[in-house]
Amino acid sequence: MRHFATLLRSELWKLLVSPSTYIAAFLFLLIMGFLFQLILVDYASDPKDENPSITFFRLFFIPVFFMVPLLTMRSVSEERSRGTIETLMTTPVTATEVILSKFTAGYLYYAVLWAFTGCFHILFYSFVQEDSLFDPYPIIGGYAYIAVSGTLFLSLGIFSSTLTRSQLVAGIASFSMVFGFIVVGSYLEDLALPFLSRPEWIDMLAKHTDVLQHMRDFSSGIIDTRAIVLYASCSLAILFLSILILEYREGAS
Amino acid sequence: MPKSEDQPEYTIEVENLHKRFGNLEAVAGISFRVEKGQIVGFLGPNGAGKSTTMRILTGYIRATSGISRICGTSVASNPHETKRRIGYMPENNPLPQELRVREYLKSRARLKELPLRHRGKRIDEVMERCDLTRAQDRIIGKLSKGFRQRVGIADAILANPEVIIMDEPTIGLDPHQVIMIRDLIASLRGKMSVIISSHILPEIEMTCDEVMIINSGKIVGQGTPNELREAFINSTIYELEINGDLTNLRDSLKTVATDLEVTQFEEGDESGFSKVSIRIPGNHDYGELIFSCLAENPLIRARSLRKRQAPLEDVFLAATRRSWETLDTNLIKKQPSSGENPEKAEVSTAN
Numbered sequence: 001m002r003h004f005a006t007l008l009r010s011e012l013w014k015l016l017v018s019p020s021t022y023i024a025a026f027l028f029l030l031i032m033g034f035l036f037q038l039i040l041v042d043y044a045s046d047p048k049d050e051n052p053s054i055t056f057f058r059l060f061f062i063p064v065f066f067m068v069p070l071l072t073m074r075s076v077s078e079e080r081s082r083g084t085i086e087t088l089m090t091t092p093v094t095a096t097e098v099i100l101s102k103f104t105a106g107y108l109y110y111a112v113l114w115a116f117t118g119c120f121h122i123l124f125y126s127f128v129q130e131d132s133l134f135d136p137y138p139i140i141g142g143y144a145y146i147a148v149s150g151t152l153f154l155s156l157g158i159f160s161s162t163l164t165r166s167q168l169v170a171g172i173a174s175f176s177m178v179f180g181f182i183v184v185g186s187y188l189e190d191l192a193l194p195f196l197s198r199p200e201w202i203d204m205l206a207k208h209t210d211v212l213q214h215m216r217d218f219s220s221g222i223i224d225t226r227a228i229v230l231y232a233s234c235s236l237a238i239l240f241l242s243i244l245i246l247e248y249r250e251g252a253s
Numbered sequence: 254m255p256k257s258e259d260q261p262e263y264t265i266e267v268e269n270l271h272k273r274f275g276n277l278e279a280v281a282g283i284s285f286r287v288e289k290g291q292i293v294g295f296l297g298p299n300g301a302g303k304s305t306t307m308r309i310l311t312g313y314i315r316a317t318s319g320i321s322r323i324c325g326t327s328v329a330s331n332p333h334e335t336k337r338r339i340g341y342m343p344e345n346n347p348l349p350q351e352l353r354v355r356e357y358l359k360s361r362a363r364l365k366e367l368p369l370r371h372r373g374k375r376i377d378e379v380m381e382r383c384d385l386t387r388a389q390d391r392i393i394g395k396l397s398k399g400f401r402q403r404v405g406i407a408d409a410i411l412a413n414p415e416v417i418i419m420d421e422p423t424i425g426l427d428p429h430q431v432i433m434i435r436d437l438i439a440s441l442r443g444k445m446s447v448i449i450s451s452h453i454l455p456e457i458e459m460t461c462d463e464v465m466i467i468n469s470g471k472i473v474g475q476g477t478p479n480e481l482r483e484a485f486i487n488s489t490i491y492e493l494e495i496n497g498d499l500t501n502l503r504d505s506l507k508t509v510a511t512d513l514e515v516t517q518f519e520e521g522d523e524s525g526f527s528k529v530s531i532r533i534p535g536n537h538d539y540g541e542l543i544f545s546c547l548a549e550n551p552l553i554r555a556r557s558l559r560k561r562q563a564p565l566e567d568v569f570l571a572a573t574r575r576s577w578e579t580l581d582t583n584l585i586k587k588q589p590s591s592g593e594n595p596e597k598a599e600v601s602t603a604n
Contacts, residue, residue, distance in 0.1 A: 006363040017351050083347030087408070090311040090343075091364040092336045250313065 003093045007101035015109055024070050028063055028113050035059055036120045051135060053121055057142035057219040058212070061182050064153055068178050071110060072157025073171035075102040076246065080165040085250055095246040099158060099239060106154050114146050137221040145218035148231045149211070153178050155235040155242070162245040185209035262289040264416050264446040265310065270319035272305050272470075279305040280316070281470035287463075289415070290443040294461035295450035296569055302470040303450045304344050307418050310448070311341045324415055337366065340414040340445075344421055346405035350394030354385055354404055357393060358411060365412035375411065382437060383407040398425040406434060410441070417447045423456055435460050454565040464565070466572040474572040478565055483536055485571040486563040491531045491543060497553035499529065505550040509533065509542050526556050 015021045039052050048055075076099075079085040088098065121139055160173035186209070214227040265287035272280040280302045287293050295303040308314045310321055312332035321328045323335040349357060355376065362372045380386045383403040388396060393404060402425055409417050422438070423431050431453075438460050441447055451457050457464055458478045466474035466481070474481050495502060503515050514532040533539055540560060547555045 002366075003364055006360065010360045013356075014349070014351060082349075083343060083345060084349055086308075086313055086343045087341070087347060088364075090313050090336060090339065090341045091361070092333050092366060093364060094333075 001097060001100075003091075004097045004101055007093065007097055008104055011101050011105035012108070015105060020070075021109070024067065025113055025116075028067055029116055031063060032117050033120065035062065036117075036124075040124070051138050052124065053142065054138045054219045056117075056120070057138070057145070058215060060142075060146060060149075060215060061211070064149075064178060064182070065175060067110065067113070068153045068157045069160075069171040069174040071106050072102075072154060072161055072174055073167045074161070075106065075158055076161040076242075077165050077167050077170040081167070089250045095243045095250070099162070099243045099246060103154060103158050103239060106158065107150060110150050110154060111147065114143065114150075118143075138219045141218040141221050141223065142215075144223060145215050145227075148218075148228055149214070151235040152181070152231045152238070155238040156181065159238045159242045159245075162242045162249075181209075182211045186212040263287065264289050264324050265448070266320070266322040266325075267306075267310070268320040270306065270309060270321055271317045272302075272309060272314070273317045278470055280309070282319070283467070283470070283472055285465060285472060285475065287416075287446045287448065289446055291463060292438060292442055292447045292449070292461045294457035294464045295448060295467055296454065296457055296464055296565075297450075297467035298573060301467045303467050304420055305470075306467070307341075307420055307448065307450065308343075310416075311339055311418060312336055313341075337412075338415045340409035340412060340417045342405045342409040342417075342419040342422060346402055348393050348401055348404055351392065353390055353392055354380070354396070355389040357404065358407060361408050362411055367412050375413070379407040379411050382410070384433060399427060399430045402426055403430070403434075406437065410437075410445075413445075415445060417441065417445050419447070419449045421451055422449055423451060423453060431456065454569060458565045466569060468573045474568070478568070481565070481568045481572070482563050485568045487534060487536065488563075489533045489536055489539060490561040490563065491533075491539065492557075492559045492561050493529050493531060493543075494526045494556040494558075495529060495547075495553055496525045496527075496556070497550075501550060501552045502529065502547075505546050505553060506531065506543065508546055509539055510535075530561070 036052075036056055039055050043052050076085070079088065089095075118139075156177040157170075157174040160177060161167075161170040163173060164170050208226065208230060214224065217224050217227070263286045265285075267286070268284050270280050270283045271278065283302070283306055285293075295306070297303050305314070309316045310323065310328060312328050312335055315329065324338050326334045326338075328335045352360075358376045358379070359372070362376060367375060377386075380389055383406055385400070385403055385407055388400050391400075393401060396404070402422065406419065406422055409419055419438075423434050426434060435456065438447060438449065442462070449457070449460070461478075463476065464474070464478055464481060465472050474485060476484065493502075499515060506513060506515070510533045512534055516530050516532075520527055531543070538560075540558060543558060544555075547553055
């Protein structure tokens with residue numbers, strides 16, 4: 001991992017000098033701000049027991065669907081289509097260093113974007129009635145879930161980018177994988193309905209893959225280690241597959 | 254065992270290298286060795302296997318079979334070590350568009366493990382050598398093709414590697430830049446082993462110590478430009494400026510060789526001298542003999558006689574044509590005639 005820091009630095013630098021980074025950040029914050037405002041308007045007209053921050057985190061999948069493909073589709077496929085992967089892989093770097101640096105740079109950017117949404121909560125609590133009860137745990141839990149699930153979503157994006165040289169194909173593949181994991185994972189029980197004699201393992205699996213339930217748990221302050229293990233192990237496995245693909249296609253070791 | 258001083262030190266050794274892409278055999282048993290400090294040129298038509306061979310040497314793609322060693326280390330078993338010893342500039346010279354020249358070279362120096370204390374000095378040095386100092390703060394994507402090509406070359410020589418591999422380094426450069434790059438490559442002679450591929454044949458001839466002509470994945474000719482001429486061009490050409498009749502010239506040169514060809518390629522000028530070329534089969538020096546024959550004939554006055562070297566282009570065409578003919582013959586042999594045992598046909602091809 002001798003070149004990891006150099007590669008990470010170069011990846012972050014590329015992100016900083018690229019206009020698309022700022023456009024994506026603007027789009028993300030615009031949509032998230034709009035969603036938060038809609039939630040507040042809804043709460044103003046129809047008061048609810050639940051904290052608005054919890055409702056905000058429940059909509060986390062909306063930006064994930066478009067941000068993850070946008071962030072990761074360029075990573076390997078752009079290098080491949082431009083040919084710069086050839087100059088990179090003919091230096092003494094390993095495929096592991098390349099994949100991990102791209103993943104870390106993407107993850108840091110993703111984390112910074114979500115960190116900006118913290119301003120929404122600060123603004124909200126600075127303007128609410130003085131007697132309102134400030135409960136930080138849903139916010140901490142919500143961000144903890146975003147951080148844990150982000151590893152898996154971004155590794156899916158990096159994986160799809162290693163499969164092809166076309167950024168468009170990588171983006172669509174990344175969207176499909178993330179969409180599949182969130183939607184199919186959350187509604188596995190319902191999707192399995194047509195099978196009358198539903199095997200027991202489907203129910204067991206559905207309990208573990210319910211992404212929306214994980215979010216509900218985390219934003220209610222329940223930090224479930226089973227979910228952490230699922231996201232961490234899946235993201236490690238997918239990153240490992242990405243390394244293998246890069247090694248196979250670009251002859252690195 | 255210590256190496257004897259007479260024994261040359263080989264930085265690149267390739268033995269029976271094969272690379273298959275599905276049914277296509279891109280490299281079909283190439284073997285060669287490059288001595289330390291030698292400049293070798295790869296010549297060949299498009300799709301001949303030059304770039305594939307170069308990529309195998311850099312460790313970017315794996316060979317299907319065969320051995321390739323860089324400074325005695327096997328590329329297949331220890332690609333990390335061999336990558337430290339190679340400076341590579343790929344075909345079309347891919348570069349990140351958004352970085353500045355100096356930034357790019359800095360990050361490449363870090364990746365190539367150049368020691369921190371030498372890094373800045375070495376970057377300045379290569380920029381100076383490649384005439385990039387004035388463009389060091391410019392964004393690569395906004396540079397002209399010539400500048401970008403030089404950034405690629407600067408990157409290849411940056412870490413002072415023992416082996417430099419450049420795939421068409423002079424493509425897209427103007428004559429001034431070509432001369433600069435040629436001088437740059439020539440200045441590496443004796444210090445680094447260089448492999449370059451090019452379609453510009455005079456370039457290869459002027460720069461390289463040895464030329465390898467590759468066609469259909471095989472080396473069809475190898476040696477110095479003169480050795481290749483001797484192997485593939487079986488005739489000697491003289492250019493002569495004469496005043497007189499061509500028939501008289503043919504008659505007087507009969508004693509030199511019986512089957513020589515005399516052709517006029519430039520009409521007579523104001524003083525009546527025209528240029529003719531004489532092609533004589535075989536590689537010999539006929540200069541003195543031609544002069545004495547001309548001196549004996551009072552009807553012909555000669556002004557100049559010059560032996561013309563066959564251009565490398567002719568050698569290249571002859572070598573590739575010969576290999577295609579061999580390939581065609583093999584294909585015909587491979588197709589068994591009706592009723593013939595296919596195994597028997599296979600054996601005859603192998604023989």
